[in-house]
Amino acid sequence: MKVVTLVLVVFIILSTSFPAAISKAADTGDTGDTGDTGNVGVTCDARQLQPCLAAITGGGQPSGACCAKLTEQQSCLCGFAKNPAFAQYISSPNARKVLVACGVAYPTC
Template sequence: MKMKSLLLCFMISSSLLLMSFAAAKAVTCDPMQLSSCADAILSAAKPSAACCAKLKQQQPCFCQYAKTPSLKGYINSKNGRKVAETCKCLSCC
């Protein structure tokens, strides 16, 4: 009986720990955080390291951005896809 209680306690603790890590990785979708990518998207320039870092941070938001009328033209543009590919931030929506 004691072993079962110990195992149950371990399982609950592990679950809570995993849930806290998932919550810590939550991203606030803010397209303005991608302003460092503007030159690369608008002029086909090579994306900066800062741009790639922000793209990776905002990657969970790409599908939302792709559905937003004011943003989808940039996200789905040839240069937008090229920047995402260069930064290794491909998304499947």
């Protein structure tokens, strides 16, 4: 339990420390198929995914709020996966389970 709490605290600290480092794939020139759902004008912000932390770090079922945020931020997932501060969360087995449970495609970057 202490590890989950520590991971959660580190994620929150990192997500508030690096908001400028996370940018929409279009801003970086990445035009590959990233599962973009056409969310034009979405601001990529890892802090928006905080409702998913418990499910990703603990392996539980994602909440409705988590699924809504994942759907909203789906076009940003490749950018998050490429950021060393967040890559471990996006590529974790629990993250894949959460994405499947929410009906969000795993990003192919």
